[in-house]
Amino acid sequence: MTPDPQTPDPQDGTEAGREADGLLALEVELIRRAPESQIEPSLDRVRAVLDLMGSPERSFPSIHVAGTNGKSSTTAMIDSLLTAHGLRTGRFTSPHLETVRERIRLDGELIDSGSLLAAWEDLAPFIAMVEADGERALTFFEVLTLLAFAAFADAPVSVGVVEVGLGGAWDSTNVIEPPVGVVMPVGMDHMDWLGDDLATIAGQKAGIIKPGMVIVLAEQDPIAADVLIERAVEVGATVFREGLDFGVIERQVALGGQVLTIKGVGGTYQNVFLPLHGEHQARNAACALAAVEAFLGGGAAALEGDRVGEGFASVSVPGRLEVIRRSPTVLLDVAHNPHGMEALAEAVTDAFAFNRLVGVVGILSDKDAEGILSVLEPLLAEVVITRSNSPRAVDPDDLGALAIEIFGEDRVIIEHSLPNAIEQAVTAAEDSGDLGGVGVLVTGSVTVVGEARSLLRSHR
Secondary structure, eight states: OOOOTTSOOOOTTSHHHHHHHHHHHHHHHHHTSOOTTOOOSOOHHHHHHHHHHTOGGGSSOEEEEEOSSSHHHHHHHHHHHHHHTTOOEEEEOOOOSSOGGGGEEETTEEOOHHHHHHHHHHHHHHHHHHHTTSSOOOOHHHHHHHHHHHHHHHTTOSEEEEEOSSSSTTSGGGGOOOSEEEEOOOOSOOHHHHOSSHHHHHHHHGGGOOTTOEEEEOOOOHHHHHHHHHHHHHHTOEEEEBTTTBEEEEEEEETTEEEEEEEOSSOEEEEEEESSOSHHHHHHHHHHHHHHHHHHHTTSSOOOHHHHHHHHHTOOOTTSSEEEETTTEEEEOOOOSHHHHHHHHHHHHHHOOOSEEEEEEOOBTTSOHHHHHHHHTTTOSEEEEOOOSOTTBOOHHHHHHHHHHHHOGGGEEEOSOHHHHHHHHHHHHHTTSOGGGEEEEEESOHHHHHHHHHHHHHTO
16 A cells, blocks of 8 residues: 555644644554455454444444445446435545545545544554454454444444455455345456356355345346345345336437436436446446435435436546646556446547557456456557556566467567657557557556556646
């Protein structure tokens, strides 16, 4: 985790300095813990801390969002729709691009440093009590989940919008008992922790489906759909399915996004502007809308069209086909598995008219690098292979050798420095002489996109 770029430099003796010191100490405390990818098949320790705190997660209702791809975008849309309907929201997402504060939001805005530190001050003694038994320490992600719930209760919020970190059944967010849940498309990812076949992975995601809740299902592979629906029937959950109960009726590409007609479970909404690109984002919007309909009215009543329009028009999801620079256009996208990369490739073709697109790609070691590069090959004229600072990043020489097999040697550049990789990609794009028709796409992992975003924003 890199230092928070939005935190002031320490200034001894000043409030800002004390705050900066406190945030730095919190970051050190989080980093020393087991990584968030490490799942323990138990929620007991998280529940123990929450019980000692008086169960802050029960002080507000929640909407729980699981799935392989599209969770963060859908969570952001749900948040924005609820805000447009006058509710005070708390949003918990992962991972972050630049600062850990991105993961916890109040009323759509990053949690301020003071509120985050106050939540940690309240939480730390209870964590120490639970960890005093000498067994394993709580993980990075478990502590962040607890921080989110503490901050939401303290705010207080009217509703929490909570994204699953990894899987579902044993994810630390699964201590909540929400009235509404969402399962976005389930695909092959995180196989080392979730299982090596779709049915097993879907079983992990299905762990968020609880008795009596309403569950919104994005369109699924039939294997995953069978597992999810079987779980819903088993516990008596009500199911709304994309394509049957709700969905996108019409979409048109527009300047800065797209215009949609969406059939919800309670009504139909026309001329909805969504400032995000790609059919996958339109479908995410339909799932978000169905979830909010279910939360606000059980799905039986239509929402106010003006508020729906306001909510979608206000959505912002950094790192999702985000235009970070012009002349040439530089895009950032956090796609990091073949399914997500396929959606990205379709969205780029749909929304942009590039004559030449150069990629900057870095991939983490637990991902399907061959699958990712194979999807990108038809899209990119050239690819610059690089890495982030993550210890899990694949060495550019090894990834470059694989890229050469897929793209051919004349289309692959290997550059170990991310800043140099971006510079080389921009130069390669500009060499065509047509700045209006060329672009650069930075993708392959959240860590590469996060570091690139910090770099490019600092040079605006």
